[in-house]
Amino acid sequence: MSSPQFSHLDAQGTARMVDVGAKPVQRRTAVATGFIECAPATVLALRDRALPKGDVLTVARVAAIQAAKITDKLIPLCHGLPLDRVDIDFEIQDRGVAIRATSVVSAKTGVEMEALTAVSVAALTIYDMCKAVDKGMVIGSIQVVEKIKE
Amino acid sequence: MSSPQFSHLDAQGTARMVDVGAKPVQRRTAVATGFIECAPATVLALRDRALPKGDVLTVARVAAIQAAKITDKLIPLCHGLPLDRVDIDFEIQDRGVAIRATSVVSAKTGVEMEALTAVSVAALTIYDMCKAVDKGMVIGSIQVVEKIKE
Amino acid sequence: MSSPQFSHLDAQGTARMVDVGAKPVQRRTAVATGFIECAPATVLALRDRALPKGDVLTVARVAAIQAAKITDKLIPLCHGLPLDRVDIDFEIQDRGVAIRATSVVSAKTGVEMEALTAVSVAALTIYDMCKAVDKGMVIGSIQVVEKIKE
Amino acid sequence: MSSPQFSHLDAQGTARMVDVGAKPVQRRTAVATGFIECAPATVLALRDRALPKGDVLTVARVAAIQAAKITDKLIPLCHGLPLDRVDIDFEIQDRGVAIRATSVVSAKTGVEMEALTAVSVAALTIYDMCKAVDKGMVIGSIQVVEKIKE
Amino acid sequence: MSSPQFSHLDAQGTARMVDVGAKPVQRRTAVATGFIECAPATVLALRDRALPKGDVLTVARVAAIQAAKITDKLIPLCHGLPLDRVDIDFEIQDRGVAIRATSVVSAKTGVEMEALTAVSVAALTIYDMCKAVDKGMVIGSIQVVEKIKE
Amino acid sequence: MSSPQFSHLDAQGTARMVDVGAKPVQRRTAVATGFIECAPATVLALRDRALPKGDVLTVARVAAIQAAKITDKLIPLCHGLPLDRVDIDFEIQDRGVAIRATSVVSAKTGVEMEALTAVSVAALTIYDMCKAVDKGMVIGSIQVVEKIKE
Numbered sequence: 001m002s003s004p005q006f007s008h009l010d011a012q013g014t015a016r017m018v019d020v021g022a023k024p025v026q027r028r029t030a031v032a033t034g035f036i037e038c039a040p041a042t043v044l045a046l047r048d049r050a051l052p053k054g055d056v057l058t059v060a061r062v063a064a065i066q067a068a069k070i071t072d073k074l075i076p077l078c079h080g081l082p083l084d085r086v087d088i089d090f091e092i093q094d095r096g097v098a099i100r101a102t103s104v105v106s107a108k109t110g111v112e113m114e115a116l117t118a119v120s121v122a123a124l125t126i127y128d129m130c131k132a133v134d135k136g137m138v139i140g141s142i143q144v145v146e147k148i149k150e
Numbered sequence: 151m152s153s154p155q156f157s158h159l160d161a162q163g164t165a166r167m168v169d170v171g172a173k174p175v176q177r178r179t180a181v182a183t184g185f186i187e188c189a190p191a192t193v194l195a196l197r198d199r200a201l202p203k204g205d206v207l208t209v210a211r212v213a214a215i216q217a218a219k220i221t222d223k224l225i226p227l228c229h230g231l232p233l234d235r236v237d238i239d240f241e242i243q244d245r246g247v248a249i250r251a252t253s254v255v256s257a258k259t260g261v262e263m264e265a266l267t268a269v270s271v272a273a274l275t276i277y278d279m280c281k282a283v284d285k286g287m288v289i290g291s292i293q294v295v296e297k298i299k300e
Numbered sequence: 301m302s303s304p305q306f307s308h309l310d311a312q313g314t315a316r317m318v319d320v321g322a323k324p325v326q327r328r329t330a331v332a333t334g335f336i337e338c339a340p341a342t343v344l345a346l347r348d349r350a351l352p353k354g355d356v357l358t359v360a361r362v363a364a365i366q367a368a369k370i371t372d373k374l375i376p377l378c379h380g381l382p383l384d385r386v387d388i389d390f391e392i393q394d395r396g397v398a399i400r401a402t403s404v405v406s407a408k409t410g411v412e413m414e415a416l417t418a419v420s421v422a423a424l425t426i427y428d429m430c431k432a433v434d435k436g437m438v439i440g441s442i443q444v445v446e447k448i449k450e
Numbered sequence: 451m452s453s454p455q456f457s458h459l460d461a462q463g464t465a466r467m468v469d470v471g472a473k474p475v476q477r478r479t480a481v482a483t484g485f486i487e488c489a490p491a492t493v494l495a496l497r498d499r500a501l502p503k504g505d506v507l508t509v510a511r512v513a514a515i516q517a518a519k520i521t522d523k524l525i526p527l528c529h530g531l532p533l534d535r536v537d538i539d540f541e542i543q544d545r546g547v548a549i550r551a552t553s554v555v556s557a558k559t560g561v562e563m564e565a566l567t568a569v570s571v572a573a574l575t576i577y578d579m580c581k582a583v584d585k586g587m588v589i590g591s592i593q594v595v596e597k598i599k600e
Numbered sequence: 601m602s603s604p605q606f607s608h609l610d611a612q613g614t615a616r617m618v619d620v621g622a623k624p625v626q627r628r629t630a631v632a633t634g635f636i637e638c639a640p641a642t643v644l645a646l647r648d649r650a651l652p653k654g655d656v657l658t659v660a661r662v663a664a665i666q667a668a669k670i671t672d673k674l675i676p677l678c679h680g681l682p683l684d685r686v687d688i689d690f691e692i693q694d695r696g697v698a699i700r701a702t703s704v705v706s707a708k709t710g711v712e713m714e715a716l717t718a719v720s721v722a723a724l725t726i727y728d729m730c731k732a733v734d735k736g737m738v739i740g741s742i743q744v745v746e747k748i749k750e
Numbered sequence: 751m752s753s754p755q756f757s758h759l760d761a762q763g764t765a766r767m768v769d770v771g772a773k774p775v776q777r778r779t780a781v782a783t784g785f786i787e788c789a790p791a792t793v794l795a796l797r798d799r800a801l802p803k804g805d806v807l808t809v810a811r812v813a814a815i816q817a818a819k820i821t822d823k824l825i826p827l828c829h830g831l832p833l834d835r836v837d838i839d840f841e842i843q844d845r846g847v848a849i850r851a852t853s854v855v856s857a858k859t860g861v862e863m864e865a866l867t868a869v870s871v872a873a874l875t876i877y878d879m880c881k882a883v884d885k886g887m888v889i890g891s892i893q894v895v896e897k898i899k900e
Contacts, residue, residue, distance in 0.1 A: 007282035014205060014358075014361070015205045015206075015208075015209045015362065015365075016385075016387055017365060020384050021384035021385065027621060055808055056158075058165075058808040058812075059158075059165045059812055061614070062809055063224065063812070065615075066224075066676055069672055069680060073369065073370065074216075074217055075213060075271070075275050075278050076212065076362045076366055077275075077279065077365065078278060079382070080369060080383065081382075082680050082681075083679065084621035085620070086616075087616055104619060104621055108384075113274065113277070113278050113281075121224055121225070121270075123270075123292075124263065124267060124270060125225050125227075127263070127266060129158045129165075129227065132157035132158070133157075138291060138292065138293045139270070139293070141288060141290055142290065143286075144285070165812065166835075166837055167833070171777060208359065208362075208464075211464070211465055212359055212362045212465065212526045215467060216366070219523065227815065230819060230830075230832050232532070233467070234529075234558075235467050235469035235471065236467050237467070256471055258834075307582035307583075308506075308578070315505045315506075315508075315509045315579075315658060315661055316686075317683070317686050317687070321706055334589075356458075359465045359527065372669055373666070373670065374516075374571055374574070375571070375574055375575050376509050376513050376662045376665055377575075378578060379682070380680075380683065382682070413578050416574055416589075420573075420574060421524055424567060424570060425525050428458070428528060429458045432457035435594070436593075438592065439484075439590070439592035439593070440591055441590055442573075442588065443586075443588045477771060505658055511764070511765055512658075512663070513662070515767060515826055515827065516826055530830075532829070532830050532832070533767070534829075535767050535770070535771065554771055608806075608809075608878070608879045608882070615806075615879075634889075655764060659826050663824065674816075676812065677875075677879065712881070716889075720873075720889070724824070724866055724867060725827075727863070728827060729765075731862070732757035733757075737893070739784075739866075740890030740891055742888065742890065743886075
């Protein structure tokens with residue numbers, strides 16, 4: 001009774017897609033962040049290679065954008081959204097790579113799952129490209145840091 | 151020079167798929183774990199509903215298995231692998247949900263990206279299903295904890 | 301001449317996507333039903349397990365929702381629709397499982413293919429999960445039972 | 451106890467992919483059939499147009515083959531299979547169209563879900579292409595009629 | 601400075617999706633064409649078989665329509681567009697097959713990539729279906745020939 | 751009679767997937783090439799930006815690799831192949847960009863469609879990223895230049 005309401009579960013606890021038909025179309029922005037912790041040698045290598053080539057981060061950026069576009073195929077109860085824009089930013093820090101994704105849509109429902117999915121897949125792609133040299137990476141701190149409705 | 155070698159980057163730093171043609175087909179297992187931190191009220195609600203219905207976790211499990219099967223579509227330089235098995239386990243703890251994915255394949259290359267992808271998408275699905283009641287969840291500690299080659 | 305007109309075929313019988321550009325965006329609902337006939341022992345097992353766990357039906361429900369979202373990828377001349385909602389209901393009956401899918405969209409074209417696809421994939425998923433114990437299941441009675449335009 | 455065993459559910463009823471790692475690679479064939487019931491005028495139109503053009507049935511055939519190839523993406527606990535061959539046959543009968551799909555694979559697990567999926571999507575595609583002129587079609591009798599292991 | 605501006609690259613040359621949120625929804629049409637050059641014997645065979653059956657071209661048409669619908673999944677910085685219509689026309693000429701695709705959308709951004717993708721995949725499908733008999737085919741002249749904004 | 755045999759068409763001209771079950775697994779390599787013709791200003795801009803950042807070509811490379819992996823989803827009668835490797839090379843020339851894709855597989859059937867698909871999608875991605883500044887690009891000369899069976 002006093003427990004929170006799960007909008008994806010009906011009275012009997014059955015999974016369902018929330019009906020967004022009656023919600024207004026609004027410009028909605030979400031920003032999510034995350035971090036992939038790497039060994040110092042990996043950070044150095046990313047810095048060295050990132051400056052002239054940037055390939056690891058560019059591949060991760062493309063993967064993240066592509067994943068944001070199929071968020072509703074990955075997450076069963078998400079609605080398909082016609083994204084206006086997705087941006088992925090990386091900052092190579094001493095202990096790893098900080099990832100920030102901004103997703104923007106004009107739609108009836110929020111866009112934070114798209115931003116979180118973009119961050120997650122960016123991190124997984126960096127993991128994949130560095131795993132031959134670094135077996136101890138950890139992906140974390142994936143969260144929504146901003147939601148705007150205009 | 152002394153920096154580690156990125157197997158996905160060639161001498162010029164160009165992204166490429168590593169050639170696995172010469173590697174032997176072996177039975178390979180990988181286990182990855184992760185954690186989604188939730189508010190106490192969310193944990194209670196998950197416990198209450200999870201016991202009789204389990205819908206949040208079942209939906210997350212299905213999403214994770216489906217994601218593991220398309221890992222190579224999400225992560226650009228991954229090879230497609232014919233998975234023998236994927237298992238997803240959840241433990242509802244006081245501060246959130248612990249996720250554990252085991253992926254098994256008979257193939258020429260390792261299967262840890264599939265396990266990491268399964269954990270990530272399971273966490274994203276739980277996030278999606280609880281976000282109406284909990285705005286502060288954080289996904290983290292995503293890492294590989296075991297790799298076996300037989 | 302007196303034969304009906306196939307809207308997907310032009311004057312020469314060539315397959316084409318019907319142009320929906322001039323049609324108004326309306327709230328559209330479709331309901332489809334279907335049935336999967338099972339052996340009595342399968343029905344009993346579904347009943348026993350379905351009560352405490354519901355996993356077969358939850359997995360089928362998730363698969364059906366996911367399939368509804370990719371109807372236009374499965375059926376060549378369907379248009380992509382931004383679904384507002386998809387609901388899947390099951391009733392375990394003495395001779396099998398009755399399936400009912402409701403799809404809702406605000407769009408220029410009808411949504412019955414999404415409901416029919418959801419029912420079909422729900423039935424296929426139940427078949428898959430029961431086929432180890434029941435070799436004689438039959439899927440049938442897949443039809444549209446309601447269409448509403450608001 | 452005496453109820454049948456669901457291979458996709460473990461002791462606790464949790465959904466899981468069955469481990470097929472230990473099963474031998476064998477040539478496996480499955481044949482599934484189904485039927486879409488149409489109004490007499492639709493059958494006539496299909497016959498008329500099918501003879502010179504065959505477009506409805508060719509589109510349905512292509513859709514069915516494409517669907518068979520993504521069976522594991524549609525049905526959550528199915529394994530990905532490298533299909534050797536898929537054949538789709540149609541017979542226009544007085545009361546509708548009989549559909550027959552044959553799927554063949556050299557793999558560790560059976561291929562009947564691929565044949566059933568092909569039949570289902572062929573029927574849905576015919577439905578989609580005829581629905582402008584026939585509102586009362588019913589898809590049914592979807593079943594496996596043959597399984598061969600060599 | 602005097603070099604052209606790449607809208608997909610920001611000031612630092614980083615790939616990004618262009619924000620289309622502020623653009624008006626307009627009816628947009630694009631026409632693209634292409635050509636697949638074949639050996640004379642292949643052209644003859646296409647002509648012979650194309651008249652009674654049309655299968656090669658129908659399969660290519662379906663493949664092209666399906667590809668147009670996933671253009672944003674194939675081309676990383678494309679936006680997802682809800683296509684109103686896609687038409688594919690073929691003309692068998694003495695030296696090969698001319699392909700023409702028309703894509704129409706009511707959206708905030710242009711639809712030429714969908715038309716180009718449809719032409720490309722139509723050509724690839726024809727290639728695939730004729731390659732057993734013709735090893736020297738060449739696909740070319742893929743370009744946009746018309747763009748209309750209403 | 752004397753016309754060539756289309757392996758994808760049976761005696762009646764019906765589309766079908768060729769049965770590859772009896773063919774031996776062999777290491778197979780295919781190389782395809784293509785060219786995208788650009789205006790001189792576009793070539794200059796690509797050269798300028800390609801040196802420090804390479805983003806256009808890296809995005810095109812990732813898109814091409816991803817497309818190669820779903821060749822069988824794009825081209826209806828292609829078999830799914832577990833690619834060992836895909837390489838994409840670009841050469842910026844005075845009149846445009848030369849594209850070369852190498853695909854390698856250990857499988858029962860050839861891999862040239864994967865190489866051709868990679869080239870096509872690389873060209874489409876370059877087109878997309880340069881189209882804001884160059885309306886007259888033409889994609890062409892897409893062909894197989896080498897096939898090796900070991």
